[in-house]
Amino acid sequence: MVTHVSLEAHDDERGALLAFLAEQRGGIRRTLLGLTEEQAASRPSASELSLSGLLKHVAEVEQGWVARAKGEPPAVARDESNWHECFALVDGESVESQLAYWEKVAADTESFIRSVPSLDDTFPLPPAPWFPPEGRVSMRWLALHLIRETARHAGHADIIRESLDGKTAFELVAQEQGASWE
Structure with a gap:
């Protein structure tokens, strides 16, 4: 399971930001509850997205952004020729292995955000039309x-899960907590 940051009120901005991020990770993680690998890899909607593919994508993207902020290369290099590979499990990857990987990424993200001297510190971005024009964030x-x-993809995951078996986010929260949903 992905590490949870307490969603209680925080005395600091970093804690609040990390809590909101953890909450969105939980939304994606819950959409995988009780599914087989085949169900998680299926694409029941008009989209080409699957739940296992979204899981891999969000973990990879989070790791890549934190690596960029640290001045390091991402663990997996993606470009125009292979970007689509982050949306499907391959070579023995499983939902379980991707959840474990994401847990490590989440812990690294939390450690990094808590360790930076200031949230106002910046890092460079490569030039691209979708990045801020200043080139630093x-x-x-x-x-x-x-x-x-993560929130954007949590919404995608909700739609995919509901398309699979009709379960909504509220039902999955109740299922995760061992409560009944009526």
Whole structure:
């Protein structure tokens, strides 16, 4: 399971940002509850997205952004020729292995965000039309971007899961907590 940051009120901005990120990770993680590998890899909607593919993508993207902020290369290099490979499990990858990987990525993200001297510190971005024109962003921007990216895909995951078996996010929260949903 992906590490949870307490969602209780936080006395600091970093804790609040990390709590919101953890909440969105939980939304994606819950969509995989009780599914087989085949169900998680299926594409029941008009989209080409699957739950296992989204899981791999969000873990890879989060790791890549934190690596960029640290001035390091991402663990997996993606370009125009192979970007689509982050949306499907391959070579013995499983939902379980991707959840374990994401847990490590989440712990690294939390450690990094808590360790930077200031959320106002910046790091460079490569030139691209979808990045801010200044070419640099703050650690605060990084945290907010990870929340936005994860939340967007949590919404995709909700639709995919509901298309698979009709379960909604509220039902999955209840299932995770061992409560009944009526």
